[in-house]
Amino acid sequence: MKQAAATVVDSGREIGDCYRSVRQKTLTLCEQLTHEDMMVQSCAEASPAKWHIAHTAWFFESFVLREFLPGYRAFNPDFPWLFNSYYEGFSAFPEKRLRSSFSRPGLDQILAYRAHVDDGVERLLETGPVEEALRRIELGVNHEEQHQELVLTDILHAFFTNPLRPAYAGGGKLKDSRSQNRDLAPPDPGRSRHPEFQDFEGGLRQVGFTGDGFCFDNELGRHKVWLDPYSLANRLVTCGEYLAFMGDGGYCRPELWLSAGWATVKQSGWRAPLYWSEESGKRDGDWSVFTLRGTMPLDDLLDAPVSHVSYYEADAYARWAGRRLPTEFEWEAAAEGEPIQGNLLDSGRLLPANPDRNRGIVQRFGDCWEWTGSAYLPYPGFKPLEGALGEYNGKFMSGQMVLRGGSCVTPQRHIRSSYRNFFSPETRWQFSGIRLAT
Numbered sequence: 001m002k003q004a005a006a007t008v009v010d011s012g013r014e015i016g017d018c019y020r021s022v023r024q025k026t027l028t029l030c031e032q033l034t035h036e037d038m039m040v041q042s043c044a045e046a047s048p049a050k051w052h053i054a055h056t057a058w059f060f061e062s063f064v065l066r067e068f069l070p071g072y073r074a075f076n077p078d079f080p081w082l083f084n085s086y087y088e089g090f091s092a093f094p095e096k097r098l099r100s101s102f103s104r105p106g107l108d109q110i111l112a113y114r115a116h117v118d119d120g121v122e123r124l125l126e127t128g129p130v131e132e133a134l135r136r137i138e139l140g141v142n143h144e145e146q147h148q149e150l151v152l153t154d155i156l157h158a159f160f161t162n163p164l165r166p167a168y169a170g171g172g173k174l175k176d177s178r179s180q181n182r183d184l185a186p187p188d189p190g191r192s193r194h195p196e197f198q199d200f201e202g203g204l205r206q207v208g209f210t211g212d213g214f215c216f217d218n219e220l221g222r223h224k225v226w227l228d229p230y231s232l233a234n235r236l237v238t239c240g241e242y243l244a245f246m247g248d249g250g251y252c253r254p255e256l257w258l259s260a261g262w263a264t265v266k267q268s269g270w271r272a273p274l275y276w277s278e279e280s281g282k283r284d285g286d287w288s289v290f291t292l293r294g295t296m297p298l299d300d301l302l303d304a305p306v307s308h309v310s311y312y313e314a315d316a317y318a319r320w321a322g323r324r325l326p327t328e329f330e331w332e333a334a335a336e337g338e339p340i341q342g343n344l345l346d347s348g349r350l351l352p353a354n355p356d357r358n359r360g361i362v363q364r365f366g367d368c369w370e371w372t373g374s375a376y377l378p379y380p381g382f383k384p385l386e387g388a389l390g391e392y393n394g395k396f397m398s399g400q401m402v403l404r405g406g407s408c409v410t411p412q413r414h415i416r417s418s419y420r421n422f423f424s425p426e427t428r429w430q431f432s433g434i435r436l437a438t
């Protein structure tokens, strides 16, 4: 969310168009799910799709309609607390792990709730709302885009836990998405085993959001940082390179791991990225990878970025490779002003893609969120929004690492060079990958 000084909401009409298209997109993403699919909550990080579509309506009802639409009538008196995620200052809320038990209200009620909220927002837009109301709608739209990404990451995990391993889309076929994105490079038989590194001068740089558009509060305030000269890999670490790390005993060598990472490897039995399976009945080392397009042989993905690794794995890989992870400031200084293009949700591909063989840094936006070596902390002058909305980002600034760049399920209009995502270091269910630095 943004602070007043950085806010420009051009017009109610513009935000209205944006609202309608984002709300529709959420439902479109759920079209291929059954009602039963939409109830599954298969890991602690995930929520059922049905909860996501209710909670995103809740956000507009709670922070826009209740405050800014005179005479707004709540759809159901229980929904304000039932679909609250974590805003302590707003109301009590159910434990997250119980979201899969919300068989009632039924999906028809949830869809009616969404329609009721949409009707309220349309009525509010017709009245020529105050600027703060428009800002809240814009925040709600950006919030809903975050949940669109979560719908997909959560259903990927849900389908992975289903013994049938159903495909969300396309059954491993990519032909429907190739034409919608950049020319996706086929596997390169003469591929380099190592990325090239691009040098950056560093020096005194400014980081944090600047400009007229929307940003979240955690991207402010813009401030100076000193960067020594550094280099970034021109592409993400590939599955083939990660397989080499595994083959070299990567998961068995404590000297490569942070202490907490090694403890997690032992406790969780990690020996490969999440969603990699060693196919039974085949020869040792025949791995397959579960994706939103179903199960694919690892052999077909050797040039594609490794995804669904934790910060601990990213850090161990970098140490094995004799490199390190970039800081979030090195990443941002190299990305500022670069065009927002890449394998994002809008491409329809739904899985990380082989890098373009053009020169320069590729896969900067899209494909996989990139773990940085930076802890998620407030910037100097950070000011959360007032009231319960101040809990959106600020209260998580402990024990989490920053990721940059968006993934193949991030909406294109949602991402920018100053965008800071954050997860705890053992997290693997997001599309999270590795870019090396030195």
Ligand SMILES: [Fe+2]
Pocket: 055, 085, 143, 147
């Ligand atoms: Fe949320």
